[in-house]
Amino acid sequence: MKILLLGKNGQVGWELQRSLAPLGELIALDRHSQDFCGDLTNLRGLAQTVQILRPDLIVNAAAYTAVDKAESEPELARVVNASAPGLLALEAQKLGAWLVHYSTDYVFDGSGTGPWAETDVPAPLNVYGHTKLEGEQRIVENCSNQLIFRTSWVYSTRGGNFAKTMLRLAQERERLTVIDDQVGAPTGAELLADVTTHAVRQVMSPVRQRPQDAGIYHLAASGQTTWHGYANHVIRQAERGVNAIEIAAKNVVPVPTSAFPTLARRPLNSRLNTDRLQATFGLTMPPWELGVNRMLAETL
Numbered sequence: 001m002k003i004l005l006l007g008k009n010g011q012v013g014w015e016l017q018r019s020l021a022p023l024g025e026l027i028a029l030d031r032h033s034q035d036f037c038g039d040l041t042n043l044r045g046l047a048q049t050v051q052i053l054r055p056d057l058i059v060n061a062a063a064y065t066a067v068d069k070a071e072s073e074p075e076l077a078r079v080v081n082a083s084a085p086g087l088l089a090l091e092a093q094k095l096g097a098w099l100v101h102y103s104t105d106y107v108f109d110g111s112g113t114g115p116w117a118e119t120d121v122p123a124p125l126n127v128y129g130h131t132k133l134e135g136e137q138r139i140v141e142n143c144s145n146q147l148i149f150r151t152s153w154v155y156s157t158r159g160g161n162f163a164k165t166m167l168r169l170a171q172e173r174e175r176l177t178v179i180d181d182q183v184g185a186p187t188g189a190e191l192l193a194d195v196t197t198h199a200v201r202q203v204m205s206p207v208r209q210r211p212q213d214a215g216i217y218h219l220a221a222s223g224q225t226t227w228h229g230y231a232n233h234v235i236r237q238a239e240r241g242v243n244a245i246e247i248a249a250k251n252v253v254p255v256p257t258s259a260f261p262t263l264a265r266r267p268l269n270s271r272l273n274t275d276r277l278q279a280t281f282g283l284t285m286p287p288w289e290l291g292v293n294r295m296l297a298e299t300l
């Protein structure tokens with residue numbers, strides 16, 4: 001099997017390089033790749049890449065993810081998050097290839113307190129959410145063999161992340177204020193990559209092909225927390241164990257979203273119902289603390 005991975009150096013892309021490798025020949029690109037175009041703003045180049053490589057599977061982990069900046073760069077965000085995925089869908093369809101793509105709980109308006117199901121009506125609050133929703137729609141319209149995973153609050157060991165920022169601040173400051181009215185599940189890039197590989201194996205299995213499993217799935221760790229709960233968990237974990245660190249912040253104060261004004265509005269309710277994913281692929285979503293603790297063990 002030939003696999004084309006786009007966005008190989010993002011949080012999820014990096015983990016996909018690991019999880020997809022045993023499935024076949026993996027060609028992993030980023031926007032700076034020389035041999036083939038992996039730049040999602042170069043639609044012509046991107047189409048040529050697919051036409052020359054003729055992959056059996058395209059996995060698009062590239063995205064415009066700067067949520068606040070997207071408010072002032074809507075056209076660029078739209079090209080990367082909607083036009084390019086739409087084009088990949090058309091090219092995949094021509095080849096009969098599968099296309100895997102990632103989307104976000106930001107397609108919803110964050111109202112209510114229940115977990116969002118795939119059948120709920122999207123209503124994005126910001127430019128990023130609008131462009132991601134348009135990307136989903138273009139894929140669904142143009143490609144029959146597609147898997148779209150909507151996720152939330154992604155972190156990875158590599159590079160910066162919320163947990164690392166909280167730990168640094170908790171060592172520097174005696175008092176931290178953290179948002180306590182946005183609810184979701186921190187989801188590891190590792191989990192996203194591993195579930196992607198399981199799902200791809202199922203839908204593309206030569207003995208048990210499952211075209212009927214195409215579509216949109218919610219993919220997040222189980223359980224829920226707020227950013228405040230997440231920060232507290234991280235700090236308490238870091239205080240324990242052999243590599244315990246000295247925490248200055250005795251006080252982690254919960255504050256509402258309004259305490260941290262941002263250019264883009266954020267949904268308050270980011271809970272995702274993962275029943276469809278678990279039932280279709282026979283998987284169990286682990287509690288969010290499991291992945292976060294692993295990430296901390298690797299980081300500390």
Ligand code: NDP
Nearest residue numbers: 009010011012031039040041062063065102104151153154
């Ligand atoms: P990252 O921001 O870590 O990675 C995105 C990657 O896309 C980066 O490597 C970036 O490259 C690349 N990229 C941006 N613009 C282009 C372009 N024009 N051409 C090629 N590559 C480009 O994101 P994640 O790994 O966290 O996100 C993966 C997916 O999950 C995305 O679809 C995202 O929308 C979705 N998601 C993410 C969430 C999160 O909390 N992070 C939450 C919900 C969904 P460079 O570094 O060079 O800019």
